[in-house]
Amino acid sequence: MSTIHPTAIVADGACLDPSVSVGPYAVIGAQVVIGPGTSVGAHCVIEGRTTIGADNRIAPFASLGGPPQDKKYAGEPTRLVIGQRNTIREFCTFNLGTAQDRGVTRIGDDNWIMAYVHIAHDCVVGDQTILANNATLAGHVQVADQAIIGGLTGVHQFVKVGAHAMAGFASHVTQDVPPFMLVAGNPLALHGLNLEGLRRRGFTAARVAGIKQMHRLLYREGLTLEAACEALAQLPASHPEAASDVALMRDFLGTSTRGIVRARG
Incomplete structure (x- = not known):
């Protein structure tokens, strides 16, 4: 009973x-x-x-x-x-x-x-x-697997938060947050990769290297988003261990409707 x-x-x-x-x-x-x-x-x-x-x-x-x-x-x-x-x-x-x-x-x-x-x-x-x-x-709102939303954080309607991403304490999340990224603040800005989260989940050094390269293409090379997406498509050739992570990122970017956070903190 x-x-x-x-x-x-x-x-x-x-x-x-x-x-x-x-x-x-x-x-x-x-x-x-x-x-x-x-x-x-x-x-x-x-x-x-x-x-x-x-x-x-x-x-x-x-x-x-x-x-x-x-x-x-x-x-x-x-x-x-x-x-x-x-x-x-x-x-x-x-x-x-x-x-x-x-x-x-x-x-x-x-x-x-x-x-x-x-x-x-x-x-x-x-x-x-x-x-x-x-x-x-x-x-x-969509929050993908193993993402973290910090305390007192608000996520705007229709926003997507990618897998393994993290939004820090008291953030104002008004744009899509790509997988693996760490964002925080109001206005929202990127603060690098959620490296601690990846480490805790057992990501290998080779996978993390590929994810770091994705971060570099999206945020540190001065590329347009379209050009960054084209460069991402070539990434598995040099980082085969991260091929599934690249596919995850490309799928996320292809379905983003609010646009990804691009500002850097």
Whole structure:
């Protein structure tokens, strides 16, 4: 049987695995699905068409699956989907998607999401990210795998943050952040590569050398973005170990809609 505190309210229709635990005064809506091993802390509210996977840890006072903060929302059957093994700390707010976009807000697996983080409608958060206290993602934001968003940082709507990138404390992220880069400030500026993050993730010296060359082409050679992209295409010939990293960068640049941060700090 699920471990559900007697003061919690679980609506008829909610589907909770028998191993789910629900703390005091939590409220679970009728269309919520929660997978095995997940724990829901005291006073949490989980509502809407929300699906939560296995082994998540949801701290007290989180609010998940509420309506999007979008005046156009008219009660459409949109969703929130959360993967597995995420840590979601106190007072986090994750909203449903909207009919104007993909209709789903999606959080992947193994993310570390600290207190007071807001993830707005239609965001996509990958796997193994870190969102520090009070990080705020506006609508339609994409945060790729293993990216880090610093505390008190706001990310503008429709911005993309690439894999392994890092946005520092209290930054104003209004442009796309390419993979592997370190940005900070208001106005936002590049401050080099997220080298410490790459080291911790076991990137080899050869891969890092290739990533450094990408940084050089994009930011230190005085090239236009178009010329830098052409030079990137030739990079795997001299840095074959970084071929997949180059492909990741080229794909990101090819799908950027807000333009990448180009200013240097």
